[in-house]
Amino acid sequence: MRGRSGIRALALGSLALGLVLAGRTAVAQGDPPPPAQSPAAEEMGMPPGEGGQATAPQAAPGEPVVAPAASAWNLMEVWGEAAESLDAKVARVRRASLEAGAWSFDPAARAVLGGDLGGDALERARAAVALAPELPLAHMELARAEWLHADAPMAAIRAAEDAMRAIAIHPEASLWFAGSGFFVLAAGLCTGTLMLWLLVALRAAPHAAHDVGHLAPGNPPAFARFALVAALVLLPLAAGEGGFGVALVLLALGIAYGGVGQRVVLVLSAATLWAALYPMARISGAALEAFPNDTVARAAYSLSQGMASAADVMRLEAAQHDPLALRAMAIDARRRGNLGRADALYQQILATSPGDVAVLNNAGNVRLALGHMENALDLYGRALDETRSPVVLFNLSQAYGRGFRVDDLNHVLADAQRVDGELVAELTALQRVRNDGFLVDLPLDVSLLWSRALAPGSGEALAASLRKPFAPGRLGSTAEDGGCALGAAAALGLALAAIVRRSRNCSRCGSRMCVRCETDWASAQCQSCDLLFNHPERTDRALRFARLEALRKRDRRVGRAATVVSLCVPGAAGLLADQPLRAFVAVVGVGVAAACLVWRNGVVPDPLIAGAAAPTLFVGAAALSLLVAAASLISSLAARRGDA
Numbered sequence: 001m002r003g004r005s006g007i008r009a010l011a012l013g014s015l016a017l018g019l020v021l022a023g024r025t026a027v028a029q030g031d032p033p034p035p036a037q038s039p040a041a042e043e044m045g046m047p048p049g050e051g052g053q054a055t056a057p058q059a060a061p062g063e064p065v066v067a068p069a070a071s072a073w074n075l076m077e078v079w080g081e082a083a084e085s086l087d088a089k090v091a092r093v094r095r096a097s098l099e100a101g102a103w104s105f106d107p108a109a110r111a112v113l114g115g116d117l118g119g120d121a122l123e124r125a126r127a128a129v130a131l132a133p134e135l136p137l138a139h140m141e142l143a144r145a146e147w148l149h150a151d152a153p154m155a156a157i158r159a160a161e162d163a164m165r166a167i168a169i170h171p172e173a174s175l176w177f178a179g180s181g182f183f184v185l186a187a188g189l190c191t192g193t194l195m196l197w198l199l200v201a202l203r204a205a206p207h208a209a210h211d212v213g214h215l216a217p218g219n220p221p222a223f224a225r226f227a228l229v230a231a232l233v234l235l236p237l238a239a240g241e242g243g244f245g246v247a248l249v250l251l252a253l254g255i256a257y258g259g260v261g262q263r264v265v266l267v268l269s270a271a272t273l274w275a276a277l278y279p280m281a282r283i284s285g286a287a288l289e290a291f292p293n294d295t296v297a298r299a300a301y302s303l304s305q306g307m308a309s310a311a312d313v314m315r316l317e318a319a320q321h322d323p324l325a326l327r328a329m330a331i332d333a334r335r336r337g338n339l340g341r342a343d344a345l346y347q348q349i350l351a352t353s354p355g356d357v358a359v360l361n362n363a364g365n366v367r368l369a370l371g372h373m374e375n376a377l378d379l380y381g382r383a384l385d386e387t388r389s390p391v392v393l394f395n396l397s398q399a400y401g402r403g404f405r406v407d408d409l410n411h412v413l414a415d416a417q418r419v420d421g422e423l424v425a426e427l428t429a430l431q432r433v434r435n436d437g438f439l440v441d442l443p444l445d446v447s448l449l450w451s452r453a454l455a456p457g458s459g460e461a462l463a464a465s466l467r468k469p470f471a472p473g474r475l476g477s478t479a480e481d482g483g484c485a486l487g488a489a490a491a492l493g494l495a496l497a498a499i500v501r502r503s504r505n506c507s508r509c510g511s512r513m514c515v516r517c518e519t520d521w522a523s524a525q526c527q528s529c530d531l532l533f534n535h536p537e538r539t540d541r542a543l544r545f546a547r548l549e550a551l552r553k554r555d556r557r558v559g560r561a562a563t564v565v566s567l568c569v570p571g572a573a574g575l576l577a578d579q580p581l582r583a584f585v586a587v588v589g590v591g592v593a594a595a596c597l598v599w600r601n602g603v604v605p606d607p608l609i610a611g612a613a614a615p616t617l618f619v620g621a622a623a624l625s626l627l628v629a630a631a632s633l634i635s636s637l638a639a640r641r642g643d644a
Contacts, residue, residue: 074335075100075306079108086112086119090127095430097131101331101362101441102306104134104170110608113141121145129159134170137611139163144612163613171301171446172291173609175453177617179287180602183466184618186280187599188592188625190470193273194243195587197250199571200266200580204257205229207503210514236473244471244482247273248489255493257502258580263494265580270486272588277467278479285466286459288604290449297449300328304444308332323349324448327359331441334366342366357383358442361392365439368399390420391440394427398439509551566637570629573636582632582639589629596622 078096083089090112097105109132111117112124119127125145128138143159146152167177205226212232213225220228233253236245251270255263291298296319299312313332319325326349333342346363353359364379380396383389393416400409416424431438453459467476475485503514506526528547536544566573570590574583600618602610 075102075105075108079111086117086123086127089117090130091430091433094130095433095438097306098427098430098440099438100306100335101443102304103443104132104305106132106135106305106609107307108132109135109138113138120149122149129162134166134173135609136163136166136170136173136613137609139166140610140612140616160613160616164617167613167617169446170609171444171449172607174446175287175290175449176602176604176607176609177614179284179290180599180604180614180618182280182284182287183603184595184599184621185592186276186284188595189272189276189280189588190591191594192584192588192591193269193276194247194250195591196269196571196580196584197247197254197266199569199575199583199587200254200258200262201233201250203575204253207257207505207512208253210503210512211500214514236475239473241473241475242469242471244476244485245473248475248485251486251489252493252496255490256496256500259578261578262580265584266493267490269584270490274479274483274486277471277476277482278463281463281466282459283454284459284603285462286453286455289459289462290453291607294452296322296325297452300324300444301449303328303332323352324444324452327444327448330362331444334362334369334441339366339370343370354382355386356445357386357389357392358445360386361389361395362441364392364399365395365441368395368402368439373399373403388415388419389442390416390423391427391442393419394424395439398437402437509554562640563637566633566640570633573633573640577636577640579636579639582636586629586632586636589625589627589632593622593625593629596625 075093075096078093079089081089081092083092093105093108097103097108109128112128112131117124117127122142122145125138125142128135129142132138139159139162143156143163146159147156167173209222209225209229212228213220213222216225216228233246233249236242236249239245241248251266254266258266291301295315299308299315302308302312303316316325316328316332320329326345330342330345330349333339333345343363343366346359346366349356349359350363360379360383364376364383367379368376376399377396380392380399383392384396393412397409397412397416400406400412413424427438427440464477471477471482474481476482503512503517505512506529509526509529539547562572562576566576571583571587574580574586596618600615600622602614606614
């Protein structure tokens with residue numbers, strides 16, 4: 001243990017000395033001016049005029065311009081520089097992107113995966129992950145390479161898991177996957193709910209047709225009664241209410257002829273349908289529309305990626321009242337070397353968001369670059385009061401290195417290693433790429449985009465267009481109208497149950513019992529079964545045994561048919577076992593699985609961020625949903641067998 005402690009102390013001391021020397025070199029040499037143009041825009045697949053120009057620093061009158069090194073700030077220029085190897089190029093670009101706050105340099109990763117930059121498929125995939133660790137596409141390509149070329153299935157699985165985790169932190173990927181996911185979930189819930197209502201209505205249709213026949217004049221025949229019920233169900237179509245109107249009639253019919261348990265499940269499913277048609281559809285539309293329709297968000301994201309065009313910068317300049325535009329312009333000011341303006345913008349942001357860790361860290365980096373050591377230490381300390389970020393701790397160690405406070409540097413580095421040793425090791429390795437100061441900016445937080453996407457009213461236009469084919473009329477036009485319509489349908493079903501004298505089946509032989517056709521029934525059994533099972537002394541012994549044998553044959557025949565229907569029709573097993581909640585779970589599981597498979601590549605085209613991550617995620621969700629449906633089927637069959 002002493003030996004290991006000594007080795008660790010020696011390593012920390014060596015690292016501290018290196019940071020001190022790096023800080024001394026940065027103070028002594030200063031920073032050369034940025035380049036005027038990047039030659040790498042064409043290689044990155046960008047249109048002419050985007051990302052290839054580096055505008056000269058803008059300074060206030062009388063303010064000196066502190067220009068950082070070109071290779072540290074102009075990502076296009078760094079990418080275009082020649083390198084000894086792919087690894088050297090990746091290390092240099094990765095360091096520059098972290099200094100610029102572009103933690104996932106997606107254009108470079110796509111260029112590595114699609115270009116001829118040397119190395120085999122596995123090396124290119126690893127380089128893409130190093131350049132863009134938040135890009136799901138890069139991780140899935142690494143998983144493919146590990147599986148096909150390295151014959152390392154466990155490494156491939158870990159890479160696929162990293163792709164799933166990257167979805168939550170990549171700004172564009174999180175919106176695209178969330179929009180597609182909510183749409184798929186809403187479609188699955190709608191499909192499952194409608195399947196349940198259809199099954200319940202089909203089960204109640206014979207009784208409804210029989211009872212309607214008593215209300216119609218002339219005692220119509222059976223086929224005319226069924227036609228009358230079908231006309232009532234399809235009446236909303238003629239009124240222009242579409243499938244939503246038909247669903248309302250099915251809901252009322254199911255509640256009218258169901259028991260207490262079935263009514264509770266139907267009300268629950270009605271709430272589920274409302275949630276899928278309105279809140280979920282709106283969130284899906286908002287997430288899918290966030291980037292195409294929000295020009296400020298797209299400009300800020302392009303700038304954070306190091307590939308903003310002149311038009312993007314103009315949009316941000318024109319929208320400086322927007323908090324997201326302010327953050328982007330602060331990042332841009334630091335990259336251009338206009339540290340005074342960057343400092344002023346960060347102080348303006350901190351006035352309204354004093355606890356934002358990313359702003360505190362980046363503002364501390366600007367203050368340190370301006371030479372205000374104590375102010376920088378204060379900003380780092382405020383950021384660490386919010387969270388023990390390893391990046392902030394690393395930057396704090398850099399500040400201590402510039403101030404030659406070796407003991408504080410060692411203490412902070414040890415703390416950073418305890419928080420995230422792997423990240424600190426990467427930053428330390430990148431520190432040695434170039435012998436000057438290395439400060440890491442934190443990127444734009446994905447929550448900033450989500451707060452804009454979930455603003456009141458956002459996504460409603462797209463949600464309404466998606467809902468229009470199913471609910472084209474007045475009843476489903478808004479969330480309020482849809483909720484009132486579903487509530488009215490449920491209330492109508494309860495009223496019909498209280499008013500109409502409903503027919504039902506005998507629990508023993510299945511024959512219909514109707515108070516209008518026969519005398520009133522005293523129990524759940526018809527008169528014949530009541531006499532056979534409850535009063536055997538009143539029946540002939542031979543006739544009783546023959547009747548019992550006929551009922552046993554019927555039960556076996558019905559049981560076989562019920563098993564076939566249960567296996568072929570989702571949800572039928574739960575209804576036949578008088579387990580409506582299990583039936584609802586089964587149909588929702590099948591509906592969600594079907595939606596996941598239909599839209600396994602996303603609802604809208606992949607903007608080069610998902611790759612194989614989309615089908616992997618959605619097919620996996622489909623498999624999980626089918627497992628839930630299968631579990632419901634098995635439990636329903638077991639419950640029915642137990643009742644028998």
